[in-house]
Amino acid sequence: xxxxxxxxxxxxxxxxxxxxxxxxxxxxxxxxxxxxxxxxxxxxxxxxxxxxxxxxxxxxxxxxxxxxxxxxxxxxxxxxxxxxxxxxxxxxxxxxxxxxxxxxxxxxxxxxxxx
Amino acid sequence: xxxxxxxxxxxxxxxxxxxxxxxxxxxxxxxxxxxxxxxxxxxxxxxxxxxxxxxxxxxxxxxxxxxxxxxxxxxxxxxxxxxxxxxxxxxxxxxxxxxxxxxxxxxxxxxxxx
Numbered sequence: 001x002x003x004x005x006x007x008x009x010x011x012x013x014x015x016x017x018x019x020x021x022x023x024x025x026x027x028x029x030x031x032x033x034x035x036x037x038x039x040x041x042x043x044x045x046x047x048x049x050x051x052x053x054x055x056x057x058x059x060x061x062x063x064x065x066x067x068x069x070x071x072x073x074x075x076x077x078x079x080x081x082x083x084x085x086x087x088x089x090x091x092x093x094x095x096x097x098x099x100x101x102x103x104x105x106x107x108x109x110x111x112x113x114x115x
Numbered sequence: 116x117x118x119x120x121x122x123x124x125x126x127x128x129x130x131x132x133x134x135x136x137x138x139x140x141x142x143x144x145x146x147x148x149x150x151x152x153x154x155x156x157x158x159x160x161x162x163x164x165x166x167x168x169x170x171x172x173x174x175x176x177x178x179x180x181x182x183x184x185x186x187x188x189x190x191x192x193x194x195x196x197x198x199x200x201x202x203x204x205x206x207x208x209x210x211x212x213x214x215x216x217x218x219x220x221x222x223x224x225x226x227x228x229x
Contacts, residue, residue: 009155032214043119043205043220051215090157094214103218107157
């Protein structure tokens with residue numbers, strides 16, 4: 001069975017500061033890994049995804065994530081946050097399951113960017 | 116681009132009532148999903164459908180029914196609403212349902228049961 005752990009439920013950073021949101025996964029095989037973002041009163045939108053190759057993947061709006069097989073992690077980073085980055089961030093892992101795939105989400109990390 | 120439209124945006128029901136949530140997508144995607152989002156619990160898969168008239172149970176299917184009569188629409192029914200239940204139900208779609216695909220989400224239906 002696969003699972004995702006996001007250890008930090010709430011994160012507050014100052015505008016312009018760097019950000020790291022942690023994600024640990026458990027899977028019997030190397031899964032497909034995703035970060036989604038949810039802005040207030042909206043659905044989730046894809047930030048970035050990884051399934052092979054360079055362990056550092058670039059996403060939208062300056063976000064990047066680094067895959068580590070040895071640590072079973074897929075941490076999200078941004079060098080300088082903006083107030084508009086305030087949102088809930090979800091890490092997710094996916095495995096093929098029969099005729100469909102199963103996407104398992106972490107509990108989310110609510111990011112607040114303070115002025 | 117496309118869009119996923121969920122109706123209604125807000126749904127208030129009584130305990131024991133049967134409630135139906137609707138989802139429409141114009142991506143022409145084959146696979147559609149229903150997730151339940153509870154505060155602090157992330158998203159949990161209720162049902163998904165890989166094609167018209169197909170239904171697959173997720174981790175949280177008990178207490179729910181689903182229907183996929185057309186490729187573009189996917190409905191979810193709460194068979195007997197539970198008192199004090201509050202959650203957001205998110206509909207999503209993807210091209211074929213493979214592991215590497217991006218899911219596209221609607222903005223959700225917020226359910227309150229009195």
